[in-house]
Amino acid sequence: MRTRAVLLATVASVSVLGIGWQLGTQSIEASQSLTASGNTASTAGTGSTAATDAAAQAAEAAAATAATAQAAEAAAVAAASSDTAAAAQAAADAQAAAVVAADAQVAADAAAAAASSTAGQDGTFTGSVVGTRFGNVQVSVTIASGAITDVTALQLTADDRKSVQISARAAPILRSEVIAAQSANVQNVSGATYTTDAYLQSLQSALDAAGF
């Protein structure tokens, strides 16, 4: 009986580790989208009797984390949609920037926290401030009963209205649409790193020799 209990406890512990690993992997992706998830860390569950509960709650926490990114984006867009089209664009762009600009170390911490979490805490969590070219972006998320109930943009600064209206995304472009300077003179050529030999056959060597 005692042997069986120990065996079960061991299996339960391994399960917690295994599930935690899986959830951790998901959380890496999710928490790259929102650093707020880093704040959901709580005490580590080691007791095998708590295995079932811990796994269930960790699953809840991870599900909430995964949902956060989409919810945050939707909320940011929705919040801005009552404003002008420019603001909506700004919010979308800033949100996209925040989503992609999350710090890798925070993601790793969050994953570790999620993997060892015994409970998805309720409450309001504040993400890190993420600097983007559109200004600083910071998001606050409220979680109740393991579900996101509110997402608020705490900082969505836009010092230069004009720059905010411009999406920074790269788009396919025809060669005829690429910029050509008004000045007739070019002094330098930029290409992938050239060797000394390649330089001698390059436009740069011609420009250097010609005195442009």
Place this chain on the structure above:
Amino acid sequence: MALHHAAIETAGLVGVTAITLQSMGTVVSVRLNGGLTDAGGPVLRHAARAAVAGVFDRWDDRFSLYRPGSELSRVASGAIRLPNASRELRDCYALALDWRDRTDGVFTPHRGDGVIDLSGIVKALAIVEAGSALESLGQKAWSINAGGDILVSGCPNVTFARRLDPNVDPDWVVALVNPLDRLDLLATVPLRAPLRAVATSGSAERGDHIWTPAPGIRSPFRQVSVLAADIVTADVLATAIVAGGEPMLNQCAATYEIEVLAVLQGGGLLATPGLRR
């Protein structure tokens, strides 16, 4: 370079042409605006060349993995332990690690075999220091092009750029080369403040610059040019975008104040808004 000097002398342009020198396995072209046509021109030219060459050679001596005796090679071989390495080396490594974190690990200062390889950042740092060296010679307007990575200051000499409007200083203009035909140009871009630096990375040209998303996976980009306020940012992000593809391109464009022109393997172009007509 003998050929070039002959061409220059026949054109009667000694003193105002570019200063060229070899370092780090490539050619560095330096242009100055000011003082070259004065009586002291030849002395200034000599001093500028010596200053820039000194900077590049010092960085190469310390960080080249092609030189068995360089400090970085000795760190790689285990002859020097990292904590005992020079402050310059450790600072450079720390900067590269910072950029690794900022690019989600896409830019990395580690070779596949684990050896610390700072070639992705050393040339840019040498360019920055060479610029400071020119400033300390009293030069306010210059351009430095090291193997296609370019940093400029001030505006070009009238010899280097025709003045279209007498009231407006001309811009330093950089041409972005077509990777499918090295004698063809894709774009001519003015390097206006704040974007005074440009770097281009390719997925094909040089051994130590082949960066791929993962071993055996080809970059979707044949070439990526990044304009930024500083050359380190431009150089690191050009490398990261080659390795990280379009998601990394859009992440970088959203986070940093940069402009990007990317050439897909098939020859198609992707550009941020600032590089469109």
